[in-house]
Amino acid sequence: MRVNAYAAPAAGRPLVPITIDRRDVGPDDVLIEIEYAGICHSDIHTVNGDWGPQPFPVVPGHEIVGVVAAIGARVTRHRVGDRVGVGCMVGACGACANCRSGDEQYCLRGMVATYAGTDRDGTTTQGGYSTHVVVDAGFVLRVPDAIEPAAAAPLLCAGITTYSPLRRWGAGPGRRVAVVGLGGLGHMAVKLAHAMGAEVTVLSQSLKKQEDGLRLGADAYLATSDPATFSELAGRFDLIVNTVSAVVDVDAYLSLLALDGALVNVGAPAEPLSLNAMSLIGGRRTYAGSMIGGIAETQEMLDFCAEHGIGAEVEVIAADQVNEAYERVLASEVRYRFVIDASTLR
Numbered sequence: 001m002r003v004n005a006y007a008a009p010a011a012g013r014p015l016v017p018i019t020i021d022r023r024d025v026g027p028d029d030v031l032i033e034i035e036y037a038g039i040c041h042s043d044i045h046t047v048n049g050d051w052g053p054q055p056f057p058v059v060p061g062h063e064i065v066g067v068v069a070a071i072g073a074r075v076t077r078h079r080v081g082d083r084v085g086v087g088c089m090v091g092a093c094g095a096c097a098n099c100r101s102g103d104e105q106y107c108l109r110g111m112v113a114t115y116a117g118t119d120r121d122g123t124t125t126q127g128g129y130s131t132h133v134v135v136d137a138g139f140v141l142r143v144p145d146a147i148e149p150a151a152a153a154p155l156l157c158a159g160i161t162t163y164s165p166l167r168r169w170g171a172g173p174g175r176r177v178a179v180v181g182l183g184g185l186g187h188m189a190v191k192l193a194h195a196m197g198a199e200v201t202v203l204s205q206s207l208k209k210q211e212d213g214l215r216l217g218a219d220a221y222l223a224t225s226d227p228a229t230f231s232e233l234a235g236r237f238d239l240i241v242n243t244v245s246a247v248v249d250v251d252a253y254l255s256l257l258a259l260d261g262a263l264v265n266v267g268a269p270a271e272p273l274s275l276n277a278m279s280l281i282g283g284r285r286t287y288a289g290s291m292i293g294g295i296a297e298t299q300e301m302l303d304f305c306a307e308h309g310i311g312a313e314v315e316v317i318a319a320d321q322v323n324e325a326y327e328r329v330l331a332s333e334v335r336y337r338f339v340i341d342a343s344t345l346r
Helices: 041-047 149-156 158-168 184-196 210-216 227-232 250-254 295-308 319-330
Strands: 002-007 016-021 029-038 064-071 083-086 089-091 132-136 176-180 199-204 220-223 237-242 257-265 286-289 314-317 337-341
Touching: 029 083, 029 149, 041 319, 064 132, 064 149, 083 149, 089 132, 149 158, 149 184, 149 295, 149 314, 149 337, 158 184, 158 237, 158 295, 176 184, 184 199, 184 210, 184 295, 199 210, 210 220, 220 227, 250 257, 314 319, 319 337
Parallel strands: 176 199, 176 237, 199 220, 237 257, 257 286, 314 337
Antiparallel strands: 002 016, 029 064, 029 132, 029 337, 064 083
């Protein structure tokens, strides 16, 4: 099946229209007619070569929502006409300890990324900036009707990326959570932590998004450009989720943790980060990272969002606006996630 898409032809080059091949629907596959595809900062890092060489041309997009158009003979979890989603991975070994525990994203043999990965047939995976995709049914999520489709797309990355550490590190009533950055990831972290019952503080470089932060569920919003913020909040938080993809002063943020608090990185800057070990030792603190979530946890997140009326704040664009959207993401001029209307590719 040959379909329309937008691809990066080489590192740092603007995305261009392209046609790509999708494999035939196998017995365990689902063919999805894509409705919406979110634009993630990871897409930009990948096509710019920030994370190393890539198998260009690359069709990005791992925040995919669409409708099932066909299913393989052995598929029972999904039916034609269902609204479904695909996130950051489309395959894993299924046999290693991590896969068996529901952590397919940490597959010991390497999970298959939705784009720029090596699929089971040896071909390069291509992502959601396209009209259709064929995915193993085990990696296709059910999107509840209660979530508007465009607002659901970013949940498949930004949603699960923030939901997973909030759940793992116990965000809930009586817990004080800080979210560093109010972008695509950060705004989801605020919504989710608030819905979980935590006290939520946004730590942003400036106060320009303060009104938004409070509207989304934050109890407080402070500027990290003000040195007084760090003295005022010293030792306050049980959990800090760092969503920014830029270098930060790790020691300064660790100083904001209470005893046994955790600072968890979900943003992935291209440059290394450093810290003083005493920042950890002095308060029995933890510095950790977290990468998306497993399939079962991602479905749990979607159901949680449906139950609590949560979707991403999105700006829907046509496919031919993608390069402009990338520039605006880099300039922090989106509130809070661009989503491509895949019908503009047909």
